[in-house]
Amino acid sequence: MTILVTEPPVGTIPHLSVAGRFHIDNGSLAVNLPPDVRRIGIIALTILETMGKDLRVTGGNAVRNEEHIKYAPIWVAAHGLDRIAVLNGQRVTAAMAGHLRTLFGQHAQIIAVCESGTSRRTLRLLKRDGAAATTLDWDDFLTSNPVRQQQAPTEAPTDGYTLDDLPHVDFLVFRHTAQTITTPAMFATIDKDYTTAFKAATQIEPNLETVLDDIARITWNAHSTASILVTVKAFQAALFRRGWLLRARADQLLGTLCSVRHPRATDRDWKALRAYIRPERSATAALFLLNVPAADIPTLTLKEVENALTDGALRGAPIPEAARPLLIAEALRRHAENQSPDGPFLTLPPGNPRRHLEFIIDARRDLGLPIDGRTIRTENDTHRTRTLYNLGLDLGSLT
Amino acid sequence: MRNSKTAPASATVKAGNLPVTPENVGQTSTLQRAMLAFRIMDAESDISCFDGPAGTGKTTASSLAASQSNRTWRYCTLPLRGNPRDITATVFEAVTGRAARGTEREMRAALVDRLRDGTIGIIADEVHHVGLPGAQQLRHLWDACAVLGEPFPLLLIGCGVRVELARADEVRTRVARWVDFDLITDDEDVVALAGALHPRLAATSEKILVGINERVARRSVRTWSQIGKHIAYLPTTVVGAKKPEPITAADVHTLRDLLGIEGIAA
Numbered sequence: 122m123t124i125l126v127t128e129p130p131v132g133t134i135p136h137l138s139v140a141g142r143f144h145i146d147n148g149s150l151a152v153n154l155p156p157d158v159r160r161i162g163i164i165a166l167t168i169l170e171t172m173g174k175d176l177r178v179t180g181g182n183a184v185r186n187e188e189h190i191k192y193a194p195i196w197v198a199a200h201g202l203d204r205i206a207v208l209n210g211q212r213v214t215a216a217m218a219g220h221l222r223t224l225f226g227q228h229a230q231i232i233a234v235c236e237s238g239t240s241r242r243t244l245r246l247l248k249r250d251g252a253a254a255t256t257l258d259w260d261d262f263l264t265s266n267p268v269r270q271q272q273a274p275t276e277a278p279t280d281g282y283t284l285d286d287l288p289h290v291d292f293l294v295f296r297h298t299a300q301t302i303t304t305p306a307m308f309a310t311i312d313k314d315y316t317t318a319f320k321a322a323t324q325i326e327p328n329l330e331t332v333l334d335d336i337a338r339i340t341w342n343a344h345s346t347a348s349i350l351v352t353v354k355a356f357q358a359a360l361f362r363r364g365w366l367l368r369a370r371a372d373q374l375l376g377t378l379c380s381v382r383h384p385r386a387t388d389r390d391w392k393a394l395r396a397y398i399r400p401e402r403s404a405t406a407a408l409f410l411l412n413v414p415a416a417d418i419p420t421l422t423l424k425e426v427e428n429a430l431t432d433g434a435l436r437g438a439p440i441p442e443a444a445r446p447l448l449i450a451e452a453l454r455r456h457a458e459n460q461s462p463d464g465p466f467l468t469l470p471p472g473n474p475r476r477h478l479e480f481i482i483d484a485r486r487d488l489g490l491p492i493d494g495r496t497i498r499t500e501n502d503t504h505r506t507r508t509l510y511n512l513g514l515d516l517g518s519l520t
Numbered sequence: 521m522r523n524s525k526t527a528p529a530s531a532t533v534k535a536g537n538l539p540v541t542p543e544n545v546g547q548t549s550t551l552q553r554a555m556l557a558f559r560i561m562d563a564e565s566d567i568s569c570f571d572g573p574a575g576t577g578k579t580t581a582s583s584l585a586a587s588q589s590n591r592t593w594r595y596c597t598l599p600l601r602g603n604p605r606d607i608t609a610t611v612f613e614a615v616t617g618r619a620a621r622g623t624e625r626e627m628r629a630a631l632v633d634r635l636r637d638g639t640i641g642i643i644a645d646e647v648h649h650v651g652l653p654g655a656q657q658l659r660h661l662w663d664a665c666a667v668l669g670e671p672f673p674l675l676l677i678g679c680g681v682r683v684e685l686a687r688a689d690e691v692r693t694r695v696a697r698w699v700d701f702d703l704i705t706d707d708e709d710v711v712a713l714a715g716a717l718h719p720r721l722a723a724t725s726e727k728i729l730v731g732i733n734e735r736v737a738r739r740s741v742r743t744w745s746q747i748g749k750h751i752a753y754l755p756t757t758v759v760g761a762k763k764p765e766p767i768t769a770a771d772v773h774t775l776r777d778l779l780g781i782e783g784i785a786a
Contacts (some may be wrong), residue, residue, distance in 0.1 A: 134694065140669035153667050154602075156656045166625070176626045208667060211690070236690040303665045 124218050124247065125232045126210060128240035134235045139206055145395075146443075149204035149266070149380040151234075154212055161220040162186025168224055174394035177226040178487040182398075192398055192450075193224045193458070197399075199450035205231045209386055211239035216514055232257060280348040281310035287347055292357035311351055311378035318352040322359030329516045332356065332367065344385070349374075368515045384408040384465060391443035393488040401467050404451035405477045406484035409492065412438045416490030418477045419469060423455050424462035428496070444501065536594040536614035540747060541583045546713030549706065551581050554699045555737060558585035561640065561673045567662060567694050568645075569676040569685075571573070572701025575742030578677045581701075582643050591673070594645045598650045607650055607657045615640060631661060637669040652688055655681075659691050703739035713741065718749025719764040720757060736776050743779065748776055760784030 123265070129135050129399075136153065143151035152171050158164060166189045176183050190456055207213060210233025213427040214219070221231050224510045225285050233254075240256065246255040266456050286307060288298035299307050318339050325331050336356060350371060357367045390410065397403045408418050413436065426448055429435035440448070449465065459469070469476045523765075549781065554570060557583075559570040570578040586593035596614035599606045605627075609620030612627040615634055620627060634640065644658055658674060664672050676685075676695070690710040704710055707726060710733045715722040721729065737743040751757055752772055 132693070134666065136663045136666040137669075140667055151667050153660070156653070170625070170629065176629060177624070183623045194600055208663070211689070237693065238689065348660070480770055 123253040123255050124260075125230065126240050126244045127232060127236060127246070127257040127262045128210075128235040128237055129259050131237045133235065133237065136208055138263070139208060139234060139266075141268045143204065143206050144269050145200050145202070146444050147269050148201050149206070150341060151245070152204040154209040157486055158175070158212070159214075159217065161223065162190060164190035164217065164220050167226055168193050169196065169232060170396055173392070173395035174202065175397045178396045178485040180397060180402055184321045188398065189365050190224070192400065192454075194226060195400060195453045196446070196452050196481040197225055197229070198453055199446040201446075202236070203229050205229055205232050206266070207231060209234075209236070210241045211235040213243065213247070215247055215252035217277050218247060218252040218254070226408040229412075232262065234262075260262075263454035264482055277442040279342050280314070280344045282307050282347050283345060284347045284350065287311070287350060292306070292354045292361070295358065309372070314348050314351045319359045322356040323363065327363060327365045327516065327518075328358060328464075329514065332516060333514065335511050346374060349485050361519075364518060364520045366517050367520050368517070374514065386444075388443055390488070391447070393420055393490065394444075394447050394484065400447075400450035400454045401469070402480050402484065403447040405445050405467060406488075406490065406492075408435075410490065411440065411444065411483050415481065417479055419467060419474070422463050423452060423460055423464040423466045425465045427452055427462070524612065529588050529676065536596065536617055538583045538586055538593060538595045541577055541587055541633055542580060542748075544683065544716040544718075544748065545580060545584055546709075546744075548577075548704065548713055548715035548741075550699065550701055550709070550710040550729060551577065551584075554578075554701070555588075556579040556695065557697045557699045558589070558675065559581065559733060560697065561675060562589050562591055564642075564696065565638065565671045565673045566696040567659075567674045569678075569681050569695045570698045570699050570701060571681045573679055573703065575701060575740040576701035577741035578701045580643075580714050580741070580745075581699075582677060582739045586643065589641070592639055593641045593643055596651070598647060598654055602645075602650050602654060604653070604657050607654050608661075611642065611644070611658070611661070615642065628661060628664070631663045632668075633635070633671045635636060635661070636665045636668055638670055638672065641673035641675070643675045643677065645677045647676045647681050648684065649678075652684050652691065655685055655691050656688065660695050678753055702785045704733055704737070704744070705739060713744055714748075718751045720751055720767055721748065723764045724766040728772075731774060732767070733774075736772060736781050738781070746779055749776055750775055 135305050139151045141212055144148040147193075150168070150171055152168055155167060156165075158167065161191045163186070165186065168181060169189055170194065182188075201413065202225065207221065213233045218231075218233075224230060231454055233240075233243060244254055244256060246338070263270070268453070282303070286303055288295060296312070299315075300313050303311065321335055322332075323337060336352055340352050343349050343352075353367075353371065353374060355367055357369070360367045371382055394403045394406055394410075405418060408421065410417060413421065430441060430445060430448060430452070433440055455468065460468075467477065475481075478505070481492060484490050528543075557568050557570075570582060572578055583595070586595075587779055594614040596610050602610065605624040607632070608624045608627045612620050612631055615631055635642075646650045647655060647658075650657070654729075655676065658676070662671060662674050664760060665734070682692075682698060685695070692696075704713060707730055710729050711726050714724070732747070733744075742755055751767070751771070754774060756765065756768065756771055758765070
């Protein structure tokens with residue numbers, strides 16, 4: 122494939138002109154070549170860094186160039202990069218052009234963006250040394266690579282109300298007080314959660330284990346502690362009506378319930394996972410954030426994950442767009458290792474069956490992901506309920 | 521950390537802090553041009569260069585301009601014949617206030633993360649210590665932020681920078697404006713500079729000041745600054761005098777001796 126060579130008019134700084142036109146989410150990348158870069162390993166590392174790989178996270182390094190050369194094409198393919206602008210293009214030699222082609226693949230369009238007044242010389246040297254290169258007009262370059270529209274940041278989902286909107290009263294008068302202190306629209310939202318929980322509580326077995334399980338089930342998808350509190354109040358009221366007193370220390374209960382929530386990854390969290398060079402680290406943390414129990418992660422097969430990528434959902438959990446490259450990269454790596462479809466999706470180092478847990482904990486520490494370390498190693502549900510029990514939820518008969 | 525205009529001279533100078541600005545700085549035409557260039561650089565987040573021989577007030581001008589800016593400015597003196605890691609480590613320490621650690625790439629990544637938020641500007645002094653490779657290094661750091669659409673203001677200070685960068689167009693053309701500092705030769709500049717340094721100099725005639733500039737200060741802003749400090753300690757200087765006395769020939773002799781200036785007497 123031919124490398125395109127372009128340059129801006131005199132007085133234009135190419136880096137400023139390119140800003141905003143190339144983005145990894147757009148299938149394109151602007152690589153800023155450092156001074157004196159020549160070898161393929163350094164070029165691979167530069168590409169990885171441009172893709173958001175961070176050398177400061179666990180496993181990050183600047184010296185294992187073989188690893189960089191191995192993983193750069195995998196990540197390029199995982200992100201579907203097909204338009205590449207190489208800044209400081211005047212430094213690109215025929216050998217470097219070959220390296221770029223190796224790393225970006227045969228189908229990517231590579232544009233060497235030179236400093237003003239240097240493109241002709243660059244083109245001449247590339248051709249002299251046998252590289253296929255041709256000129257690209259600057260205006261055509263700008264037209265074919267328009268400035269990417271900034272996406273408005275997505276707001277985190279909420280329950281529609283917060284703790285500040287709820288009354289600080291006992292469960293007996295909770296619903297009535299909520300109606301008097303909030304707007305009708307907000308009360309409707311609160312009351313919807315309240316009545317759902319109330320109805321559930323009227324039908325359950327009045328024993329502590331069942332109550333705990335049901336509270337955990339109903340509040341599983343809660344976005345804030347406010348709706349958890351509403352559920353507890355509703356359970357108290359419903360059980361009271363049935364002749365049972367449910368006592369709870371609300372602050373501790375909320376803390377515990379929140380600690381056993383499944384992680385709610387945001388767009389920021391998925392993008393943070395791009396920091397890892399090694400695909401297995403990103404993929405392991407991504408699977409956990411996709412609600413796969415930690416114990417099941419090593420048993421997932423390559424075929425299962427690839428089917429999930431085709432279907433857009435893994436075990437019922439939709440795979441966000443930003444999470445797809447993280448899984449695709451590991452799948453590509455496994456294919457490169459000639460892994461059969463029925464083989465495990467992740468390659469974990471031998472001798473440590475809990476290595477995937479360490480990956481998850483590392484990701485939490487390195488990237489600040491919403492993962493509660495206390496529950497990662499939990500492999501049975503009774504432990505969770507025991508935690509709740511220990512916090513002093515108490516159910517007693519009034520008759 | 522904020523600009524340290526009022527920091528006492530005895531305070532420990534931490535990495536990144538601006539040099540202490542003299543209390544009185546004469547408003548020479550070069551200083552005014554430098555202040556204007558600095559303000560434009562601050563607003564446009566681009567690269568400027570103060571170029572000129574030692575002792576011509578480049579660092580003082582940058583420090584004075586930075587102290588009047590709302591941005592946080594970090595100052596660093598580039599290491600003599602520094603390699604790429606040394607240069608990045610120097611800038612890293614100035615910007616973060618922490619000891620350099622890790623590889624050059626790790627520090628550069630941390631710097632890009634910090635600088636791209638647009639609240640910090642860098643003053644890199646003694647660019648001639650690192651030559652063209654060092655300037656390339658700084659330019660690459662600026663480019664790394666620029667390609668993300670978030671460049672930061674960068675002031676290069678040095679001696680003979682223009683000549684050095686003439687060998688690399690891609691660096692020279694990054695510098696949006698140049699301010700050439702030179703020895704003080706203009707009589708009006710001499711009067712403005714001396715007048716700001718001490719009341720006795722302000723009371724001295726232009727002819728004598730021009731003579732001092734030629735024979736004692738040797739047209740150097742730095743030496744003028746030394747002269748201003750020493751006048752306060754001369755036996756003929758009366759502390760709190762309502763009407764300051766002009767500098768006499770005897771005073772000039774004393775100053776010349778104290779400053780170790782050899783040659784013809786004033």
